Amino acid sequence: MTEAPSSAPSGPRSFAAMRHSGFRAQFITYVFSMMADNIEHVISYWVVFQKFHSPALGGFAVLSHWLPFLLFSVASGALAERFDPRRVIQVGMGLFIIASLAWGYFFITDSLQMWQAMVILVIHGCAGVLWQTPNQMLIYDIVGPHDLASAVRLNAMARYLGILVGPAVGGVILLALGPAHGIMLNTIFYLPLVLWLVKAPYGPRFRKGTPPPRRAVRGxxxxxxxxxxxxxxxxxxxxxxxxxxxxxxxxxxxxxxxxxxxxxxxxxxxxxxxxxxxxxxxxxxxxxxxxxxxxxxxxxxxxxxxxxxxxxxxxxxxxxxxxxxxxxxxxxxxxxxxxxxxxxxxxxxxxxxxxxxxxxxxxxxxxxxxxxxxxxxxxxxxxxxxxxxxxxxxxxxxxxxxxxxxxxxxxx
The missing domain is CATH 1.20.1250.20 (MFS general substrate transporter like domains)
Structure with a gap:
């Protein structure tokens, strides 16, 4: 069986990935987006529970969050190979924003029905799968193979930071602004990543050497x-x-x-x-x-x-x-x-x-x-x-x- 080299280069530096300005920007915007993801969970799950008191809907929320990763993660990676991963991530962020705006509309009008909540939860899950895999591809372009281990570890730390901070911030926003205005405000936290990716100098256009053949996405x-x-x-x-x-x-x-x-x-x-x-x-x-x-x-x-x-x-x-x-x-x-x-x-x-x-x-x-x-x-x-x-x-x-x-x- 063939096996590629399995260890990183010797002599790594402390926080090596942070020495790349592009990774610092990615790290900060990733934390904001992960925080926004968890803020939306805090606010939407609270309102949905108060309105429907449905354990089944709570179970659907978990499935709708993870099943898109099971079904579409490979397809998401194929999309990021064929097209610019920056744009795939931006589409994911756009779906996050659409989900938050949809929650806000139904909260303001007090017209949320269970099927509508299920649709929004599915949109939110699809947004995540369009974000995570292309983002990991982009990290490789930003730091290269030498500092990749540092970048992956720091990016995982950013995820935990968003998970830790997001519920606390979401709770404060929920108490201060209420669910409708709070979840509308939450859309702002996705924008730093969207805006940074507009001209971030990473991805296929900036890679050296002969690009790999563009494969069709086969689902x-x-x-x-x-x-x-x-x-x-x-x-x-x-x-x-x-x-x-x-x-x-x-x-x-x-x-x-x-x-x-x-x-x-x-x-x-x-x-x-x-x-x-x-x-x-x-x-x-x-x-x-x-x-x-x-x-x-x-x-x-x-x-x-x-x-x-x-x-x-x-x-x-x-x-x-x-x-x-x-x-x-x-x-x-x-x-x-x-x-x-x-x-x-x-x-x-x-x-x-x-x-x-x-x-x-x-x-x-x-x-x-x-x-x-x-x-x-x-x-x-x-x-x-x-x-x-x-x-x-x-x-x-x-x-x-x-x-x-x-x-x-x-x-x-």
Missing amino acids: LADIVNTIRDVRQHTVIVSMTVLAGAASFFVGNAYSSQMPGFAAELGHGDPGVSYSMLLAADAAGGLLAGLALEGRNMMPPRPRTAIILALLWGVALTVFALSHSYVLALCFLLAAGFLELSFNAMAQSLVQINAPPDMRGRVIGLFNMASLGLRAFSGISVGLLGSLIGIHWSLALSALATMIVARCLLAVQ
Whole structure:
């Protein structure tokens, strides 16, 4: 089996990607857009819950967010290969803005119906899939292969920052302006990325050398073809399987079960202790980005990524089965640290090893696994939790991920 080089160049610098002015602009605008994405969740989910009190609609919100990644991530990568990824991202941002404006209209007129909410949720999910894969392609153009690992890790940290800050800002906006005007204001936070991409000097027009042939976008057929094309690249396969297993079995399903965990730990009422549990995972991810970038720790290697995933499974298992609030909080923080570490490393390895003529589709395949399969984690953690309890469902889901990781480690 053929295998491309799997490690980054030696001697990386602290926060190497930040030395590129283009990446600094991308990082800032990415944080604003990720924050806006989460602000919209806070406001729209609150209004939808108040109006319909429908658990089924809440479940649809999760599916509509992740299923587009499962179905269209590879197609999104193919689009970014064939066309300018900057413009694909701008289309995604446009859909985000349309979704926010639609929510605002229905909130102002108090005419929202369930089917309309479902349509807007689907638009929002499609916006995300048109953003993430082309954005990862653009990062490669901005920093190049030497600083790619740093850029991927910092971009993951930016995602956690948006997830951590967005709900807090969304809550303030909701209280200060109300849902209608608050979600209208939210559209402004998408504009910095849209405007920066207008003339950002990155993408196909600015690449050196002979451009790869422009392939037709074949939709779902691209998934089969991409799997067939990468099956000889062992690093890409192993990292995609690793990310897919973590996403399928665990994903972020335990976040939606946090009220149950908090109640079992004696902190189910709203307050600082409950908020700390909600924020611990994202805080751990931020800490990982700062610590690993600042110390130049752990260059991307397949075995390292797999071992980190195993430790992530251990941390989640201890959190799930703990009866101590302090212990649970500590291991939830550790889980966030380890999740960013192994996910960013896996993504870096996939990007480093992706053949240039199919980079977009390979990144899309990785996103299909790492993001799209999260749609099913609600079954392994949530549905199973209704039968045997959320503590054991999360522990068993983490154990299943660890078994896959251990098998991958054995064949390295």
